Structure formats: structure tokens, C-alpha cells
Amino acid sequence: MNLKIMVTGRNRRIATDICEHISSEREYSTIKCPPTKSAIFEMSLSELPHVVIICAGDESADSVKAYDVLRETVKIGALEIIIVANDEDRKAFMNNSKLSKMFFLARPVSISALYRKLSEIEESFEDDSKGGQGVVEFINNVEPEKYERKHILVVDDDAEQLMMIKEHLKEFYEVTLVNSGKNAYKALGKYKIDLILLDYLMPDMDGPEVLLSLRDYPEFRDIPIVFLTGVSEKETVLKTLVELKPQGYVLKPTKKSELVAKIIDVLDERAALSEISGSEE
Numbered sequence: 001m002n003l004k005i006m007v008t009g010r011n012r013r014i015a016t017d018i019c020e021h022i023s024s025e026r027e028y029s030t031i032k033c034p035p036t037k038s039a040i041f042e043m044s045l046s047e048l049p050h051v052v053i054i055c056a057g058d059e060s061a062d063s064v065k066a067y068d069v070l071r072e073t074v075k076i077g078a079l080e081i082i083i084v085a086n087d088e089d090r091k092a093f094m095n096n097s098k099l100s101k102m103f104f105l106a107r108p109v110s111i112s113a114l115y116r117k118l119s120e121i122e123e124s125f126e127d128d129s130k131g132g133q134g135v136v137e138f139i140n141n142v143e144p145e146k147y148e149r150k151h152i153l154v155v156d157d158d159a160e161q162l163m164m165i166k167e168h169l170k171e172f173y174e175v176t177l178v179n180s181g182k183n184a185y186k187a188l189g190k191y192k193i194d195l196i197l198l199d200y201l202m203p204d205m206d207g208p209e210v211l212l213s214l215r216d217y218p219e220f221r222d223i224p225i226v227f228l229t230g231v232s233e234k235e236t237v238l239k240t241l242v243e244l245k246p247q248g249y250v251l252k253p254t255k256k257s258e259l260v261a262k263i264i265d266v267l268d269e270r271a272a273l274s275e276i277s278g279s280e281e
Helices: 012-024 037-047 061-076 087-096 111-129 159-169 181-190 207-214 231-244 256-280
Strands: 004-008 029-032 051-055 080-085 103-106 151-155 174-178 195-199 225-229 249-251
Touching: 004 012, 004 037, 012 029, 012 051, 012 111, 037 061, 037 159, 051 061, 051 111, 061 087, 061 174, 061 181, 080 087, 080 111, 087 103, 103 111, 151 159, 151 181, 159 174, 159 256, 174 181, 181 207, 195 207, 195 256, 207 225, 207 231, 225 231, 225 256, 231 249, 249 256
Parallel strands: 004 029, 004 051, 051 080, 080 103, 151 174, 151 195, 195 225, 225 249
Antiparallel strands: none
16 A cells, blocks of 8 residues: 655645655655645645644644544544644644644654554555554544534635534534535445535536535435535525525525524424424324
């Protein structure tokens, strides 16, 4: 197996050095990523690397929190995170990061130690593909048993739009973000999704194509779908509502009140229909 590795971080010298080593000596697929929240979020979702190496440098509480967006990638694929850090940066991550699992590699960097860790990860993925035990995911902030939060899947190729929608919804719902129809299927295979917010216009598979595809699967066809659409596509979307009968649409840029209100309406209607169906049986 050839690992796909994304390298990022504020210490550009170490990041460049590691990229040169792992691409030339081990022939791993290497992706360089700027250490900004939006870039990390967008590239990790689009590339789905097996490993992210963060080359830390003079980290603060705020800079560390930028890497928390990797939690979204962990939701839809196996992902290991290695942080190259001195003692101060290691403490910054341990005290401020919400990532559930990290491996620390001390500076100055031992390339041999890095290779040993990458080999272990490579072997674990190979074992998993043969039916072995995968990485156990730790989920924080478990809600009280009496109240099960609904799970919303948001599908949009715009990273900023995804992060904004999560900010709108995280107070009320579990939220998983993906940037394509292909990754939507990965999320649907891992989680019980109660509603899908689906971007109308996307490359590869657009919203209507994803909706029609989902209806071919009995386990997915009854999940309510609400389109996310710009004002310029409103008329086209209205025609689609008649033809494909999704549960509605919300205009972008989304307003928190309108988005939450739409979700509540759709989920309440779905619950009412379920009760009626149950009483008829």
C-alpha cells in the first residue's frame, strides 16, 4: 500500500525537509498544504490522506485550534495525525486541541523514527483491508441518553460554506461535512443520517444526480433532502422540486434562523408521517 500523506504546519523548513524525504526515499504520495484552517479543511476532505503530518512552530491556542477541522476528515475515513513538535508546542496541542488521537514526534526530527511510525501505520491499514481491526474512533461531548441529537449531513464543494453551516447547526445537531457526492456515500456508510443538506450545483455529481442516485438504495432513499442553492439557480431548483420532490431548499448564503427552521419543519413532518404510518399498521 502506498500511503497518501498531507504535510502542513507553521514550521515550513521542517515541512519542506520531510516532504523531500518521504517522497524521494519512500515514494509516498505527498501533498503540501498551507497551515490555514480553510486550506487544511478543504484539502483534507478533497484528498482524504491516510496521514497528516503537522510541523508545529511557535503555536498558540488559536493556531492549534485551526487543526481541529481534521475531525471532519476522521469522520469519513481512516486518518492518523503525527505532530512534529518541541516541548512547548506539544503542550500547546495537548492543552488546546480537540483532536481525539495524535502522535508526537520530537524535534530535532529523527527521520528513522518517522519512517518507523509510517511503516506501522501502513501495516495497520493493510491489516484493516484484510479484515483486521480498524482504529477505534473516540467521540467527545456525548449527549445525555434521554436526548438523541439528530445527525445532519452537509454536502457542498465550498469549504467556507461548509464551515459556516456547521457553525449554524452545531448547537442543535450532530453535523458531518463532506465536499462531494462520493464522500457523502462514505459518511452514509458510517453514520445514521437524519437529513441531508445538499448543494444544488457541484462538479462531478450535482445535487439532483446525488438525490437520484440515493433513491436507488433502499437504506438511503427515505432520508429527507434539502437543497442548498444560490439565488441565480432558484427558478431551476423550483422545477426540480416538482420533478424530484426533495423536501425543499434553502438559499445561500444561509441564515441560521432560516436554516434551522427548515430543518425543524422537515424533521417534524417526517416524524408525523412516521407516526401516521405506525398507527395504520
